[in-house]
């Protein structure tokens with residue numbers, strides 16, 4: 001069998017498993033919902049200004065949804081950027097690009113293997129955050145029915161499916177940030193610069209959203225696609241923010257991948 | 273392997289300036305030049321790691337620049353110090369490279385570890401390895417590909433004397449097993465010991481290409497001659513074609529000539545019934561020539577013939 005994307009992907013995962021950095025992000029993805037649930041168990045208060053914040057004591061299934069809003073500001077983009085920003089640049093800094101690019105895999109396959117590995121890591125951290133918050137939330141506040149954003153009550157089982165679907169919808173903008181991170185990693189060839197660059201990009205986009213006079217841009221900002229999952233929690237389900245999110249994210253993600261790919265293909269491997 | 277008119281510019285620096293190199297199957301080919309001459313840059317282009325500003329490379333008839341990894345079938349090697357994932361063991365690093373090679377390389381991991389005598393330390397993380405162990409692991413990684421052409425960039429540089437000796441012995445062994453080797457080095461002695469053909473590169477340009485023996489033969493060197501009748505010998509020397517700067521120096525006659533001219537001269541002296549007491553080349557000729565070629569002010573000022581006799585047939 002000729003080595004290709006799949007070969008690279010499998011080894012990228014093995015490398016991630018051997019790296020400390022990987023567990024840093026995963027620990028945060030599991031630790032934040034855990035400590036949030038523990039805090040709720042100990043204190044009476046609740047975050048009233050976020051969707052589902054008012055129900056965190058009535059239904060454990062509100063807790064993963066509250067965390068989705070909290071985590072989108074910084075935590076999940078950071079976890080994602082930490083690995084995506086490192087995945088190409090680390091090879092530059094280690095000097096190992098020449099090691100793998102003098103074998104029989106094509107450069108393009110190396111690039112896409114890395115993209116897939118970074119996306120996998122993003123998915124794993126999101127699954128971890130979701131899983132821990134669903135379990136811990138249900139233990140703390142009960143596996144109870146949930147009040148939808150339209151005011152209707154949703155049975156616990158349906159609510160669970162909606163929560164899972166919400167995480168899947170949330171993956172669209174988060175995955176896009178991952179792709180932007182890989183692009184920065186490829187272009188800057190420096191892990192720290194790529195991580196910071198990704199986060200600064202997220203913050204700048206957010207800043208554009210609050211600048212006066214630029215309000216018309218808001219629907220097209222990457223960070224404004226994070227709450228798209230809320231469409232699922234209406235009755236009937238409102239699909240429009242979700243489809244909107246998908247094509248807006250594609251506007252960011254596709255150019256990022258193409259740019260990263262072309263740079264990786266054309267670049268000189270002169271270091272190491 | 274054939275490079276034609278290779279040029280690489282980094283901004284305003286021309287690292288490689290119209291380099292032509294032909295390595296034929298079975299050669300142990302030396303790529304000799306001082307630091308910064310452009311050896312590594314040339315090898316990077318041959319391995320498809322960097323894109324030339326001009327010129328072309330053919331390896332077994334394929335172009336690593338346009339075809340990428342597919343053109344490196346049968347080729348292996350490394351430039352500068354080989355690099356690995358420090359947090360993985362040597363065996364894991366090799367297994368990964370083997371996966372990226374395909375072509376049954378996974379089955380060769382243990383054998384190549386054995387070849388470079390690393391089996392005992394194969395499960396230690398590469399992060400803790402010495403420079404010498406990494407060099408050997410680099411060779412192991414190259415051998416995984418079961419290459420017909422092995423490209424090595426100063427593999428013995430930075431090793432202690434024992435490590436250097438072992439590395440050279442290893443290269444010699446691989447060459448004796450029929451592998452074609454392109455070896456870059458800044459050490460003349462190394463190339464002289466291992467290689468039969470050589471390209472000498474200076475400031476990005478080839479100043480000599482050909483067999484080492486030819487290089488020696490064409491070198492104009494100082495000789496000292498002592499005979500039983502120096503007065504007559506002096507006349508004969510001065511009259512001899514290809515011999516110059518003849519002068520008496522105490523009991524000896526000094527002159528400059530190349531090897532063939534010197535051979536003719538010795539015959540002429542004997543024909544004149546002179547007894548030759550001594551005929552001594554003044555210095556270690558190749559060393560001088562190397563310095564002259566690589567540090568002289570005008571490259572190519574020595575009329576070293578660029579021998580291309582093998583370009584016609586069997587280019588690897």
Ligand SMILES: Nc1ncnc2c1ncn2[C@@H]1O[C@H](COP(=O)(O)OP(=O)(O)O)[C@@H](O)[C@H]1O
Pocket residue numbers: 270271282285286287305306307308309310311312313314
């Ligand atoms: N990535 C690079 N960027 C700029 N200049 C470079 C780069 N790599 C090499 N050079 C320059 O090219 C010249 C040749 O370098 P190199 O090929 O490494 O020489 P050698 O291997 O013979 O010591 C040197 O002057 C070096 O400074």
Ligand SMILES: [Mg+2]
Pocket residue numbers: 308311312313352425426
């Ligand atoms: Mg070098």
